[in-house]
Amino acid sequence: MSFLWNWFFKALNYIGLANKDATILFLGLDNAGKTTLLHVLRDNQAHVSEPTRHATSEDLVMGSVKFTTYDLGGHYAARRIWKDYCHQVDGIVFLVDAADSDRFEESRKELTNLLSSQDLKDVPFLVLGNKVDKKVKFIFYEGKSKLILTSNCLFCLKGAVGEKELRSSLSLTQTTGKTGTPEKGSRPVELFMCSVIKRKGFADGFKWLANFIE
Numbered sequence: 001m002s003f004l005w006n007w008f009f010k011a012l013n014y015i016g017l018a019n020k021d022a023t024i025l026f027l028g029l030d031n032a033g034k035t036t037l038l039h040v041l042r043d044n045q046a047h048v049s050e051p052t053r054h055a056t057s058e059d060l061v062m063g064s065v066k067f068t069t070y071d072l073g074g075h076y077a078a079r080r081i082w083k084d085y086c087h088q089v090d091g092i093v094f095l096v097d098a099a100d101s102d103r104f105e106e107s108r109k110e111l112t113n114l115l116s117s118q119d120l121k122d123v124p125f126l127v128l129g130n131k132v133d134k135k136v137k138f139i140f141y142e143g144k145s146k147l148i149l150t151s152n153c154l155f156c157l158k159g160a161v162g163e164k165e166l167r168s169s170l171s172l173t174q175t176t177g178k179t180g181t182p183e184k185g186s187r188p189v190e191l192f193m194c195s196v197i198k199r200k201g202f203a204d205g206f207k208w209l210a211n212f213i214e
């Protein structure tokens, strides 16, 4: 147990949230990687987990550190309760599966709704374009049982899009900037690309978010 606390404390320091008292919501469509991210932050393990059916809260306190997270399911029915959790939160982490372009429009709509919510009008939004480790894969077939790489593409497994494309698909063209401070009166919003499974990219996002949490 103490190992977990130590790891978590180090992780909090690393992501810049140590000595802060923060309530953070993890939102995004189903399959975006919210629960995986929480597990990686909590115990550095990317457990395989079932889709989240009920809201789960991890309330972790150590010394002066209080870090409360709510992992809300992302499937369609679960999204209806997101608004019940939007009072008095300090930050939103909104995950998007950057390799699932068929669902960018659905993500954009949900994100736009949240950004226009009155309860969240001053709340910073960290948008994470997750799964950048997924590369485009072409699978080809020749003969009866041979799968080879030729120019006759049979399947094309989609890979993650780049930051520019994701920004435009999510209508996130006017954001705060990764180092800058937001203009007075405007709420901080920024997109960071990451791979939760490969532990890449999200720490920079959390450090950015921590700048806007008292």
Ligand SMILES: Nc1nc2c(ncn2[C@@H]2O[C@H](COP(=O)(O)OP(=O)(O)OP(=O)(O)O)[C@@H](O)[C@H]2O)c(=O)[nH]1
Binding pocket: 028, 029, 030, 031, 032, 033, 034, 035, 036, 037, 048, 049, 050, 051, 052, 053, 072, 073, 074, 075, 130, 131, 132, 133, 134, 194, 195, 196, 197, 198
């Ligand atoms: N390739 C890749 N897969 C990932 C990554 N992060 C999460 N996944 C996978 O994405 C799938 C969904 O992850 P979850 O964390 O359960 O997604 P969720 O957002 O909690 O989904 P709901 O609970 O249904 O809302 C799992 O199979 C994860 O292993 C990543 O960085 N790269």
Ligand SMILES: [Mg+2]
Binding pocket: 034, 035, 036, 050, 051, 052, 071, 072, 073, 074
């Ligand atoms: Mg989940």
